[in-house]
Amino acid sequence: MRAGIGRAQLLLLGGIAALGSLATQIIVPALPLVAQGLVISAADGQLIITVYLVGLALGQLVGAPLADRYGRRPVILGGLTVFAAGTLACGAAGSLAVMLAGRAVQSLGAATALVTARAMATDRAPKGSAAAPLALMSSVTLISPTVAPTIGGALTSIGGWQAPFWLLLALSIAAIALAPLLGETRPGDRLPIGPARLARTYFQVVRKGRYLPLALSNALITGGMYVYLAVSPFLLRAAGASPAQAGLYYSVVASAMIAGTLAVPRVMARWPGRLGSIGAAALGSGAVLVMAVAATGGNLVALLAAMMLIAFGSGMTGPALMAQALERQRDNASAAISLFGMTQMGGAALFSTATVRLVPSPSLKLALIGVLVLLALALRRYASRGS
Known part of the structure; x- marks a missing residue:
């Protein structure tokens, strides 16, 4: 070993x-x-x-x-x-x-x-x-969106x-x-990389079990977060916030996401089987609140509270979504992880760009954050019923 x-x-x-x-x-x-x-x-x-x-x-x-x-x-x-x-x-x-x-x-x-x-x-x-080294890596990676x-x-x-x-x-x-200090953990296999081989592998990943709806659910939640990142800088600037003040505003939201991630082991230990429902409650509450903010004029304090709820729920449910999506992907684990990440980032890019380009009103843009999160919850429920 x-x-x-x-x-x-x-x-x-x-x-x-x-x-x-x-x-x-x-x-x-x-x-x-x-x-x-x-x-x-x-x-x-x-x-x-x-x-x-x-x-x-x-x-x-x-x-x-x-x-x-x-x-x-x-x-x-x-x-x-x-x-x-x-x-x-x-x-x-x-x-x-x-x-x-x-x-x-x-x-x-x-x-x-x-x-x-x-x-x-x-x-x-x-x-x-494998979970142990990845968890230690994540303890460093999660610092980034906070600071x-x-x-x-x-x-x-x-x-x-x-x-x-x-x-x-x-x-x-x-x-x-510093990277040379890492050494080599796996020499290359020198096997050819062809489009047909890659397409076949990724097709096998997508067609298994609940992978696609779970990956799309994760992409919708991330998309909602990136719509917020795209719209809020200009709302904050219009409200008179300096770049430094805006940075603190985002760090609070990022801290809520980290809190959700760190809460996962405690929730699993104290309330086995309730992780998904607690995370969904935070996401759903945040989605409803952000739509209420959009309907009543965009109060920045209320918007911060809404995004903290969504971020907390995202941090809590994100690892669970990936774990569920990878349950039946043992033979293609690396491809499944790559495709999950691609769906997440690609969805975020698509949803945030479409919102900024096609939706004229800032209030409607904020409301769409809630819509994306609620759609994500519906997809996850569909995937759970199909298991």
Whole structure:
């Protein structure tokens, strides 16, 4: 039996995986200033998030087979290098086209590093013990959405909208320097990667059991969160909030998501079998409240309370959704994880972009957050009845 990799290496892998979400969250407080600096509309500014999410989604489908063929270490180093190059382009961008190109490159590098880091964490774990290293990785990764908005807001206030990108560049260079310490956990198998083989594998994943409705449910919840991230910066700016204040606002919501995740073991120990219903109650309550906020004028305190409920429920139910979706995917576990992540990020990009582009009223945009969450709960209920 192979021994798992060390705690320090797992923490480093968690930090590498966190770069993907950090590059999303740290930019959000700066979006109004980015739009102003590049002389673009708020809707065009949303593309800075959307393009990144699309790349993060599609990159996960490609990153896993690359790591299988060429080995973990060269692929994670390659992903980090691509991420750094894209980040440099973003920080130096003088137009929307350059910014979007940089974000696309950045996201593909982040996705490749993310899926490879997860694989490295579990390659040497004893059979049936993969949850432990992944949990330790998550303890690092979950810090990112909590501190990123606050850091991004503070950096933007001090150094302008480019400052968050320079921090991301410094972190990616540090990760590249430290990554060789990880060593190789699985040499490449050198088997050919073809579209037909990939399509066949992913088709096998989708057609099994309750995978698709559960993956779509997770995507709808994430989509609701990203609609909030797309709309709220401009609501906060209109209310007179500075980028630093906006960052604190987002950090409170992110903290609620972490609280939901950390509550999972306690809930499972104290109320076995009730995790899903408690999480659904938080999600449903938040969805109803956010629609009430939309109908009554968009009070920011009430909106914060609604999003905290949704974030708490998302943190509590997210791991359960993935676990249920992977129940019958033992033969294609890596493909199932990649496709789950792709559906999550792709759905978030689709829902947030469609909302910003097609829905004219800020109140209706907020109401759609609640609609997406309620649809997610309905899909999960359908999947549970079909089990």
